[in-house]
Amino acid sequence: MASHNSAASAATEQIVMIEGMHCGGCALALEQLLQRQPGVTQAAVNFAADIALIGWREQKPDFSLLKKVVSRLGYTLHEQPDPDLSRRQAAHQRKRLQWRLAVAVVFGMWSMMPALLVYLYPLGAIEANMRWPLALASGLFAIPVLLYSGAHFYRSGLLTLRAGQPGLDSLITLAVLASVTISVWQLQHGSAHVYFDVAVMLITFQLFARLIETNVRRRAAEVVGRYFQQMPDSVLPENSAERVPCDTLSPGDKICLTAGEQLALDGIVVQGTGLLDAAIITGEHEPESIEPGRELFAGSRLVEGEIILAITATAGQRRADRLAHTISTLLTRKSALQRLTDTIARWLLPVILLAALLGTMTVLLQQGSLQQALAHGLAVLVVTCPCALSLATPLVITLGHAQLLKSGIMLQDLPALEAAADIELVVFDKTGTLTTSTPQIAHLEPAQDETNASLLQLAADILYHSAHPVALGLRAALPEATAAPGGRHLSLAGQGSRWQSPNGEALAGKAHWLQSLGIKVPAQQPANGMGLHLARNGRYAGYIAFHEALRPGISTMLKQLVEQGRQVKILSGDTAAACHQVAARLGLNESQILAERSPEQKLRFIASCASHCKVAFVGDGLNDGPALAAAHLGIAVGNTSAATGGAADIYLSKGAAAVPFTLAWAQRARRLMRQNIGWALAYNLLIIPAAMAGWVQPVLAAVAMSLSSLCVLLNSLRIQ
Template sequence: MTQARFIVDGMHCGSCTGTVERTLLAQPGVSEASANLMAHSAQVSFTAPATPAALAKALADAGYPVSAAHLRLDVTGMSCASCVSHVEDALLATPGVLDATVNLATGSADVHYAQGSVAPSELVKAVEATGYGASVASADAPPPPLAERQAEEAHRLRRNVVLSVALTLPVFVLAMGGHMVPAFHHWMMHSLGERTVWGIEFVLTALVLAFPGRMFLTIGIPALLRGKPEMNSLVALGALAAFLYSTVVTLAPGLLPEADREVYFEAAAVIVTLILVGRWLEARAKGRAGEAISRLVALRPATARVRRGETAVELPVAELAPGDVVELAPGERIAVDGVVIEGEGHVDESMLTGEPLPAAKAPGAAITGGTVNGAAALAFRVTATGGDTVLARIIGLVEEAQGQKLPVQALVDKVTRIFVPTVMALSVLTFGLWLLAGQGFTPALIAAISVMIIACPCAMGLATPVSILVGTGRAAELGLLFRRGDALQRLAEVRTIAFDKTGTLTEGRPELVTLIPVPGATEAEALALAAGAEARSEHPLARAIVRAAEAKGIAPLPARRVRAEAGRGLHAEVGGAPVVLGNARAMEEAGIDISALRAAAEAEAREGRTPVYLARSGALVALMAIADPVKPGAAETVKAIRALGAEVAMISGDTQTTAEAVARGLGIGKVIAGVLPEGKVEAVAALKSAGAVAFVGDGINDAPALAAADVGLAIGSGTDVAIEAAEVVLMGADPEGAVRALRISRAVMRNIRENLFWAFAYNAALIPVAMGVLRPFGGPGLSPMLAAGAMAFSSVFVVSNALRLRRVK
C-alpha cells in the first residue's frame, strides 16, 4: 500500500472536498482518500494500477489540479543511457513524483512532484539508493510552506477586492443613489438619461465579472458543466443571472414586458465584491490560524558560528553537518540539535516544551534547535540537522495532525456532498413557486438568486479543520504534540486517565530518603560502608546509595569479595570487615538481629519505601529507606484532572503496598499494581468498562498500554518506542502536560461544536427566508446583496471563532 499527499488549492468549500474524495476513490487501486479544506490537501492510499501521476490527472480532469513543484537535482556517476533509465525509474517509483526527466549530458534530473507529498531530501535519497550521487541544485528552492501560500492568497484576494470595490462603487451609487436622494435621481435622468446610466452600469459590472470576479466563473461554471457544482457555481450562477437579465433589459428591452424592464447590475457587482471581501478576510484569518507553525519555523536561525581549527566561521545553518562544533553566545538561539561539550548554563526550552523554567545544561547534556541559550557561553557538537532535528519533527507532526479528519467530520461530509445540488434545486423551486403565486418574473428571479447566494457550504467545510489547525498549533506552543488529529476528539471524551507510576508520576530514579543509624554509629560511617559495598553495582538501589554518599562528600571505603544474592542483597568485605547489605531475609539468613529497627523498617515500607539493612561484623549498623520521589506537580495534576470531571487511576509493576502508598500521597483512589507490561494492557481494558481511557506513560514497557488505550499520551522525556506508540506527546517531563492536553482537546471540541451549530443554523434559518417563506405573513425577504453579505460573514465568523483557541491557557 502506497500513500501520497497532494496539495489541492482549488478547493473552496465542503462540497469541493467531497468531490475530490469521490474522484480519488473512483480510481482503480485507491482504497482510502481524505480531503482537508483547511490544509488544502488530499491524503490517498493506493496500490497498482494507480499512480501519483494518474491520480493527479484525475483531479485535474475533475477541476482540482494538484499543486505541483519542480526540482532540479545534480546527479553524479552516470555514464550511459542505462544509468539514465535507472535514475528515472527510481524517481518515478517514489510516491508523489509526477514526472522525471534525466539528462546524461548535463548530469541533472528535472523532477515534477506533488507538493506536500514528498520532500527534496527524499528524492535525493531515492537516487542515492540506486548507487548514484545526488544533491539539490542551488538554483531551485523547495516549495513554500502552507503559511506562505495562505499569505500569497490573501494578498491576491486583497488586490481583487480593491479593484472590485473601485468598479462596484459607481454602479452602486448610480443604482441606489437615486432611491436615497431623489434630487440625484432627477439630475441623472435629466443629464444622462436612463439608457446611458444602464450602459455605464453594464460596462462596469462586466469588468467586475471579467477580472476580479473571474475566479468564480472559471471554477464554478466548469464544475457545473461536469455535474459537480460547488460554492463557486452558486456565486457564478447568481451573479450571471442578475447580469444577463439586466443585459437583456439594457440591450434588447423589447424581449421583455415593460413591467419587467428593471436592471440589477448593482446586485451582480455587489455579490462579487462582498464575497471577495469575505474570502479575503477568511484568507487573512486562516493565515493567523497557521501562525503557530510559522512561529515554529521562525525559531530556526539562518546562520551559526562553526569552529574551523582555532577560529570560528559564520556558516548557513543548511551547511551544518553532524560532528561540527558550534559556538553559542549568551542569549543566542540554537540552530540545530546537539550535545554540550563546553560550558555550563541554562537554556530556555519553553517554546518547545511549554516548561517556563530554563533547563540546566552541562557537558553531555542534549540541546535542541530553536531553543534559546541563557547567560553563559556554550559550545556544542551537532548531532542532527535539517529534517532530523527535533524542531523539524515537531513541525512535521503538527502539520500531519492538522491535515487529519475528526470522526465528527463524517456527518459534515455527508451533508456537504448533497448541499449544493439541494440549494440549486431549492432555487429552481423558489422561482417556480413565485411564478405560480403570480408575483411576476423579476421578483421570482431575484428570490431564486438570493437562495443561491445565501447558502454557505464554506462555513460547514471550515467548521472542523480550522479549529484543528488553530488548536494543534496552540497545543504545540504549550509543549503538546498531537500526532493524530482525531486524538483531539477522543481525548475530549475520556472518562479515566491512567498513569504509569515509575518515570511518569515519579522521577524514575530511586533516592535515599531515610538513614537511621543504631546507637553508637553515625550516618557518615554507614554511608561510607554502604557506598563502598555498592560502588560497582548498577542496580538502581545501589546507585541511590552511591549518589547519596557523593552528595555529602563521603568517600566510599574500599571493598572486595563482593557477592550479590538475587532478591536479598549482597555480601562484601569493606574496610577489612565483613558487611551485609540487604532486606530482612538477608539479615535473618546471616543471623543478624534486626529487632531494634524492625518497627522503623515496617513504617517505611507502609509509606512505599524500600527498607535496606546494613550490618558489619555480624552487628546491625543502620537502616536505609530508598524511594522513587514523586515528581513536583504530580499531586496538582491529579487534583486538576478530577476538577475537570475525569477519574484518575495508577497502573504499576511495583508491589501493591508500594503503589498504594504513592497513590495515597497523590490522592489517587484506583490502583492496579504488580502487573507486567502485558498486564498493563489488560488493566487498560478493564478500565474501559467505565468509558474511554487515556494512558500516560514513558517507558518501553508502556508501549503496549499506550497503544491499547483510547488515547495514549507519552512523556516526551521517555523512550522513542513509547512516543511512537502514543497519539499525543507531552514534550516536557511534567505529568501536568496531561491536564493541558485534556483542557485543549475539550476547548477544540467545544469550538468545533460552536462552529458546526453556527454553520448549520445559519443555512437552516436563512435559506427559507431567502425563499420568501415569511413574505405571506408580512415578514421580510432577502435581496441578493444582503444575501451575499450574510454569506461572506458566515465563513468569516467560523474562522474568527476558531482563532479564539489561540488564547487557550
C-alpha cells in the same frame, strides 16, 4: 474504535500509504472509492498520517488494481508506509498553503478595495462612470487569487466529485466558478454588478482554515517513523568485529550485546548474564537480572554485563513492529464530529444546487430577465457557502492554542478535543508519569559505628561509576558531595557493587549477596525491594531505603479529577509492591491499582474499558504507545519518547498535573465547536429560503456569508 484483535488484523488487514492527499475531502473520496473495489470489505483513510487501512475477508485484493484506481484520482498508493516520504509531503504541503495564502491576502486586498468603492456608489463615494472600471480592476486583481490560490480547492473538489463524494471543496469550487462566470458576463454587458470579491473571500477564508487544520493534524504523520527511530539499525554478530545492518540477519543468527547498548532485534539469551533495563517495553522501573533462556525484546537496554542472543524476530516481525501496526490501525478511526461534518458537507451540495436552480427558475417563470435569474441563483450559491461550517472546528483550536501552550499543553490531533470532553475514566501509567524515573531516599538506618552522612558518602563512593537507578538517586540527593574515584570499582549484575581502595573493601548491594560474603545483615528489607545494604571492611554499615519520588502536584491533580466526577486507576508494568506503595501515598485503594501488566495487557485492558465508558490513558514510555492509541484519549506527559508523543492525542510537557485543566478546557472547546456547527447549519436553513424568495441580492449574500463566518469567529473567541 478499531479492532484490537491482532491475530485477525494480521490476516485480514494491511496498512498502506497514500501519497498526495490535500485535505479531509481527499481522504473521504478515497475511502468511498476503495470500499467499492473487488475484495475490499473495509477501507479507512487517515489524512493526517497519510495512511489507509485496507481490510478483506478471504482473498487478499489485487493491490496492483488498487494502485491503478487510486492513481486515476491523482494519488499514489504505497503498500508500505514510508515515514520519510510522509514528512517531506507534509512540509511541502504546508509551504504551498502558506504561499497560496500569502498571494490571496495581498492580491485579495487590492481586489476588495475597488469592489468596496462600487458598493459605496449609492452613498456618492464615486461617480457613475467610474463603476465599470473599478469593477474591472477588482477582477484583474483577483486573477492571481483565482488561478493560483484557489487551485488547491478546484483539484480536490473535482476529484471528490469524480468519486461521487462531494465535500466542502466541491462547494467552494462551485461558488467560485459561479461568481466568476456571472461577473465576467456582467462586465461584457457593461454592468458593474460583479462578485470577484466574493470568490476572493471564499478562497482566503478557506486557505486560512486549511492551513490551521494542516498544521495541527499533520503531526500524526510521523507516528510510525518515530516509533522505529527508538531502535538501532545495526547489530554486532557473534565472532565479528564490525556491526552489520539488521536486515541482513535471519532468525537463529547470533548477536552480541554489551553494557550500555540497546537491543535492535528480538532474541533469546544463549550465553552470559547481565542487568537489563526493559522500561521502554515493560515500564518496570528497576533493572532486572537476565540469564540464558530469557527472551528479550527490541528496545531493551543492557545496563551491566555482556550476553549473546539468538535472533527470534527480525526487523518487521519484532514485538515493536507489531505494536506499531496496532497504533497505525487505531489511527485510522474518525471522531463523531468529523463524521458529522463529512455527512453535512455531502448532503449540502445537492441541497444548494437544487435551491439555486429553483431560485433561478422561479425568476424566469415570473417573466424576469436572464440577468436577474442568474443573479438570483448566484445569491443562493454564495450565501450558502460553507465557509462558516469549515471554520467551526479549527478556529476554536487555533484561538485557544496560545492559552494551551502557556500551560505546557500541545494538541496533536483535532478529534482529541471531542474525546477529552467526555472522559469518564482516567488511567495512569505509574513510572515516569506519576513518579520520577530517579528513586528518592526514603530513610537511612546506619549501623552503630556509622552516621547518616558517612553512610551516604560510603554509598556514593561505591557506586561512583554505576548507572543503576539507585546510584542516580544518590547523586540527586548529594549534588555537592565529592566521591572518591580512587581504587577499583567492580559490578556484579543483579547482586551489587564492590569498591576496593587503599582503605579496604566496601560493598553495596542486596542482602543475600552480602550474606554470601560473610557479612551479618539484619533481617530487614524494604517492602518494594529498593533497598541498598552496605558493608565496610567486613562489617555491616547499614542500609538506605529508597522509594519512587512523586512528581509535584500529583496528589492535587488526582483530587481534582475526582471532584470533576471522573474515575481514576493506575495501570503499570511495575511490581505490585511498588504500585501499592505509591497508591498508598496518593490515597488510592487497591481496587484502583493494576500492576505487572505488559504492553499487550495494557492494550487489552484499555480496549475493554473503552467498550463501556470513555477512557483516557496517561503515559510516557514506548510500552504505553498501544494503550495511548487504543484509548479514546491518549495523553503523553513529561520527557516522553518520540514514539509515545506521536501516538498520543495530547502532549503535556509539564507533566500529568495539567490533566484536569486539559479535560475541563476540552469540554468548553467542544461546546463552542458544537455551537459553531449549529450556527452554521441554522444560518443555511434560514438563509436558503430567503435567498430563493429573492430577498437576498448577491451583494448582500456576500456580506451575509462574511457575517456568518464573523459570528463563528466571535463565538470561537470565547475560548480565550
